[in-house]
Each structure stands twice: as C-alpha cells, then as structure tokens.
Amino acid sequence: MKIAVIGTGYVGLVTGVSLSEIGHHVVCIDINKDKVAKMQKGISPIYEPGLSELMTKNINAQRLNFTSDHREGLQQAEVIYIAVGTPENKDGSAELSFVIQAAENIVDCIEQDVIVVTKSTVPVGTNEMIKGIIDAHLSSDLKVDVVSNPEFLKEGSAIHDSFHGDRIVIGADSEHAFNVIEKINQPFNVPIFKTDIKSAEMIKYASNAFLATKISFINEISNICELLGANIENVSTGMGLDQRIGSQFLKAGIGYGGSCFPKDTKALIQIAGNVAYEFELLKGVVNVNKKQQGIIIRKLNDCIPDISGKKIAVLGLAFKPNTDDLRESASILVTEELIKQGAEVVAYDPIAMDNAKSTLNPLVQYADSIAEAIENSDAALILTDWDEIKNVELTVFNKMKTPLVIDGRNCFLVKDMETHGIEYRSIGRPVAAKQIEVTPI
Ligand SMILES: NC(=O)c1ccc[n+]([C@@H]2O[C@H](COP(=O)([O-])OP(=O)(O)OC[C@H]3O[C@@H](n4cnc5c(N)ncnc54)[C@H](O)[C@@H]3O)[C@@H](O)[C@H]2O)c1
C-alpha cells in the first residue's frame, strides 16, 4: 500500500517507520525542512529507543522516504495519515490550525481517491470537519473517506507500543474504509476495535483522562499517607493486586507532564463545556496535578526555608525516563521557582540536556554527570526516574555539602538512605534521618 504521513513529530515518525517496517511504502511529509534533511539521512530528530535503527533499515530498503513537498508526498498516496500537532489554546481547547492546514494540503495535492486517517488527537467532530473541508474544496469527482485512528503510544517505548499495543481503534463510516485500514494494520497483530468516528475520537481523550485521573488519585492518597504515616509504595502495591484496579499508573510522584495528559485533560474539559457539560471530576484531576507539581519546592522549603545563594542540584529534566522531551515537565516549574528564590541551580539529565538548554531559564547551569551536579550542593532534587539515577551508588551523595535528597519519584529505599546518613524526603513515605515537620499540602 502507498501511504503518506503528514507531520513527523513523535506520532508521524513512529507511524511512518512502523508502517514501512510491516511492508508498506511510506512517504513522511513535514514543513520543517531542516528536520526532513536530517531524517533523509536516517537521523531521528527525537530520542526514542529503537527508532533510528528501524528508520535506517527501512530507508535502505527503499520503503521509507521523507519530503517537505506536499505534492511529491501526497500525489501517489492511497492512504494519507494526518499526524500534525494539536497543541493547547490559551483557554485549554485543542488548537486545530495544523489539522486544517493538513486537510487543505490534501485538497491541493491529491489526484486519486484516498482514505484520510486522523492519528492526531482531535476533539469529537473534527473528522467530520476535515471531511467538510476536503469535500467543499475538491474540484473533481474524487472520493475521500475519513477515518479516526487515534494513537496510544507512550514516549520512551513508542516502537514497542506500535508492535505490542493493547488495541488499534478504527472509527469509520464506510465498509471500504474499515476494510482498507484494517488490512493495513493486520500485520501489527494487535487487537483491532472498530467503531463509529465520534466514539473513536472520544476513546482517545477518555483513555488519557482516565490514566491522568489514576495518577492524580494516587498522588492525593500519597499526601494523605504522609500525614498518617502510611507508605504509598505499599498502598499502591496492595491496591494494584486487585485486577479491577490494576497496578499500572499508580505510581505517586510530582504529577503528570508530557505532551499529552496536560493538554488532553484540559481539552476534554472544553469539549464537554462546549455541550454545556461541566466535567467536575476532570477539573479536580487537573487542579490536583497543578498542586502536586509544586510539592518538591514545598518539601525543599520545609528543610531549607531560605535557599537564596544555596547550590541546588536538579537530577532529571525530561518529563519521564527514556525520552528527551521536556514538554510540560515539572523541571520547567521547579527550576523557575528555584531561580526566583535566588538559588544557584545545576542540572543533569542523561539525554534531555540539549532540549533543556533551549527550554529552561538561561540561569540554569548544566553538569556532565550526577556527581558533578551534586558536588558541594546544599540539596539534590530528583525529578525523573532515569535508571542512571535509580542505580547510582549512594555514596555519591557524600560529595554534597549537606546530604539532603528530595526525591519526586521514590527512586531509593528509605532505609538505604538512612543507612547512608542521607536526609531523605520522598513522596508518600516516611522521612529518613532527621525528623523534620513537613507542612501538609
Ligand atoms: N507525542 C506523543 O507521544 C503522542 C502520542 C499519541 C498521540 N499524540 C497526538 O498526536 C499528534 C501529534 O503529536 P506529536 O507530539 O507527534 O506532534 P509534534 O507537534 O511534535 O509534531 C508535529 C509535526 O507536524 C509538522 N507539521 C505541522 N503542520 C504540518 C503540515 N501542514 N504539513 C506537514 N507537516 C506539518 C510539524 O512541523 C511537526 O514536525 C497530537 O495530536 C498529539 O496529541 C501524541
């Protein structure tokens, strides 16, 4: 099958590479010429385990191409995937201008009947709008079907998720479209769920909102655990053993970040609001997350009320491990607040430092290792649970001026930190070493 993919962010690139890996001929189109030039050489613009290898393999097999010329990419395509961004508007709603632009690109360039597949996360009714734009402008008697095929990959395990996902959702309103898209996806060997277009669009938002709800729920429980002396790790494990609850997404921490949960929860509140429905539960989830992102600073200030002139090490900057993505990462808020309070901030991340340098406050300094970042520091804050951080020799903290570790990801055992004489604050667990009163949030 000849396939074109519009947009090569995480989703477009992983979609293009995965579809080529199962034998389709794929052209990926992006308006960003620098990015296209890199990808043509097999260089991935994002850090994602396994992606570069598959890219190179399929480019060499001549099944995968990149272009910034929409006509060249779209002309021959039998199926066109839209995978452009749908970022957040100021009011929290989804910004659809990139999707509209992609629909216009399709109208301008296609020369045969096509199926347009929307991978981008879009509000209910958007595929209908895309069909409207295309039908209104299509001059000839070409036939265009529109399909909703939301993406569920997670950053850091995107390739694995494509080949081992829990489901592929296909929302369509014609047998022809169902058949073609089902056939394209069959080699992935992932269960396929076929439904109507609006339900498919809603499945994506509802899934992300539900997972975000689990995280905010467990974060609230962790705060209550701290006040009552229970241990959140034991509570999560005990809850997760109930198969109706499940153990995933019950890890308490510093709130969810990333390119999806923050924007998609707010967009769903707007989507409901547009039909005069107040999504009270989800508003709570968003507010709890905002509160939780500040917990690290509150814990730090409980230990050191005045951090002005103090050296504070920040370990982990990406919004989660195995990605170089800083979108909506707690590191943005935390470093900003540290600098506002007059601290000297030295940061380290195994992979995300290049992106950090163009995202974080320019006053943030960068170290080449954990040891260098914490050397002579007054406190170390852990924001991302990278393996490199979780597996560090605890003796490294002896390099600090005062060994105080505030861990937003529960990377270490409290008793191990105690044994090493490290004052340790984590999430929803008893404190180690000196007993300092922690202000409840
Ligand atoms: N990032 C994820 O992990 C993830 C997972 C599932 C779903 N999603 C959803 O998928 C969509 C894409 O997300 P992303 O993170 O990959 O986006 P992104 O913003 O990182 O990338 C979008 C790309 O599209 C390009 N683009 C924009 N308009 C274009 C046009 N008219 N023609 C060609 N290229 C164009 C941009 O240059 C950019 O490279 C969003 O709706 C997002 O919510 C993202």
Ligand SMILES: O=c1ccn([C@@H]2O[C@H](COP(=O)(O)OP(=O)(O)O[C@H]3O[C@H](CO)[C@@H](O)[C@H](O)[C@H]3O)[C@@H](O)[C@H]2O)c(=O)[nH]1
């Ligand atoms: O138990 C948990 C699980 C996750 N997180 C945080 O939640 C955020 C999101 O994590 P994750 O879901 O693993 O990463 P994403 O790559 O953002 O993936 C989510 O968003 C994508 C975009 O829509 C969807 O496709 C995925 O299915 C969905 O998991 C990160 O900040 C994590 O640290 C927690 O705090 N506790």
